[in-house]
Amino acid sequence: MRFLPLLVSLLLGASAQAANLRWAAQNDILTFDPHSQNHATTLTMTMHVYEGLTRYDRNYNVEPALATGWQEISPTHWRFSLRKGVQFHDGAPFTADDVVFSFGRIRQPQGTMQIYVAGVSEVKKIDDYTVDFILAGPNPILLRNIIDFRIMSRSWAEKTRSQNIQDYKAREETYASRNANGTGPYILKGWEPDKQIVFTVNKNWWGRHDGNVRDFTYTPIKADATRVSALLSGDVDMVTDLPTQDVERLRRNDKLKVIDGPEVRTIFIGLDQHNDELLFSSVKGRNPFKDVRVRRALNMAVDREAIKRVTMRGLSIPAGLMVAPGVHGHSKELDQPWPYDVRGAKKLLAEAGYPNGFEFTLDCPNNRYVNDEKICQALVGMWARVGLGVKLNAMPFATFIPKILKHDTSAYMLGWGVATFDALYTLQSLVRTQTTGADGSFNCGRVSDPKLDATIDAIKITTDLKKRDALLREALVATRDNAYYVPLHHQLRPWAMKKNVSTVHRADDRPEARFTRVD
């Protein structure tokens, strides 16, 4: 009997320890293949199952993950020692073979994740627990960059015939696009598209859990009002993309708490600057977006302050640069939005030969970014005022992404979050001329500027930080002044959760279950 209190307290302790987290946001993931789609929600899910050699700590410092240490043998030759005794969820041991295999896999052209191994020309196995990275040139941000280069088990991929990444654009499915087997803190129990993703904790994980979440469920709820109702009624514990109009009300609710934080994501409009005739436009025989005056006019016709005040209810920072505050390379002084000037925009359009404007179609996701479709509607109105007839074509993100990756668009809305917290990531993905690899992987309007390409290529290999910063500045300013894009704003992302949930707000908008407690 003496042990009874002890037993009770142990049991109570155990039940308080293992908590269940139900989390909801707007959109579903695209795939479970960690090498297929560079898409934040998808990576948020895959990162719970798959790990890289390095990872971020709570403060976005790089720390060892599947590698225990590294050594710079020369600026283009790095040696990583791998963690011993790590097992994949299917029980197979983690070794250097898996790293070499994953490197070959992530570089396959049908994926969009090559940016995370950009500049790495070879990964060599030295022994079972040592690999060498051979670089094309010095890379000052290598350790940051490879965080989202996630390791998949070679034997599992071979067994399930998933050695190749799915061809997402052709809507191909593979075993690895629906199932997962990583080394990470959580095991995928199941994914029912558009319904839920269920994870359970990996008891054999090598790392330490800061939180107490044992099972967690992610539920995509597209409708804003429904998502908020789910939180209010207690059906979910946490919502990470609040409808801007409801934030104030949720703040006043004493059962909930709202934690504020910026997101390193810039929302912008991209324009087809490659085709000689726009695919969806009234202008025939030429492409108006190739004219810098037209692109500037588009920028000047946007009233970013009105979007901030009305559509975003203050939860945005009007943007001039393509990178958000918090990203290395951003500075307040450079990030000046184009002035809102209807008359000036009209004048530029007239100079470019379109005094009566023209028509084009704007493709817009309707379930990805905060108020995405509403912002597009507002843009239609603003551009109409300078004579541009814009047809809005709003669609779910899963339909939208293959369309713009195929360049089947004339103008599109996209948001770019910076996983590496360095502006090179944005410049290389969005501005650099498109090649088969990481360069221009999301340059869907095919911007191509040889001079800028040279600057971006120089940034990749410059290790002198002062020189590198100067180059970053040059590239960002050139992108801004040539109006290659129409940056709209940087998103702010408050998260709302029940009072008993505590987690670390992530500027990359990727909540981590291992940092989360439910008491």
Place this chain on the structure above:
Amino acid sequence: MTLACVGAALAAPWIAPQDPFNPAAFELNQAFRPPAWLDGGTARYFLGSDDQGRDLLSAILHGARISLGVGLAAVCFALVLGVSLGLAAGYRGGWFDALVMRIADVQLSFPAILIALLIDGVARIALPAGAQDAIAVPVLIVAIGLSAWVQYARTVRGSTLVEKEKEYVQAARVIGRRPLAIMLVHVLPNVMGPVLVIATIQIATAIITEATLSFLGVGLPPTRPSLGTLIRVGNDFLFSGEWWITVFPGVALVTLVLSVNLLGDWLRDALNPKLR
């Protein structure tokens, strides 16, 4: 009331203060204006404005016009389809009758909204994405129409079975008129009474179906809002205090459906000889 409702909807382009389909007329700075009689409201936006600065009164007038138009067209479509199939089935009988009636039975075992959703979804995938805005209205009409033809077909078939045994039809057959002519000239006028009554009641149902589809996001796009689309858009702002964006279109929908139903009742009474 019916006349006022329908009249206002029909006259929308002339009496609405703003063109709700012209995005150039919207001012984002005028968005979320409350109705005129509340604090911050102006006479310019009598029922308030929505999240894009669109005048709600104009949007409702035009939305009602679209809803009414889609409802009428869908009912006409269903009526023509249902009546011709029912007439042919009843008059010809045999395998054709059996086929049509079995299809009708199968369709009756699904809720009409499900069938409309299915047809609408298939059409969206089958047709090119770029054309979706332009074809949204015809697709909706066909989807709602196809989900509603069964009632007409059954009613007309029943009446046709009765009518075709009567002397005047047999007389027509004896003098050698062709079946098609008999069906159209002799039988059809005598079976149309109940059909017209069904049709007036069905208009209300079709308006509701259209609103439901638009509310679910598969109907008309926000750039050409019907009442259902307006309610959907406004629903997002119900929590944050801008109730007018969803409440007024809702009230308008109820009024419209109610008045069309009253019209149907009146028509039924007028056409029913027993009540005369």
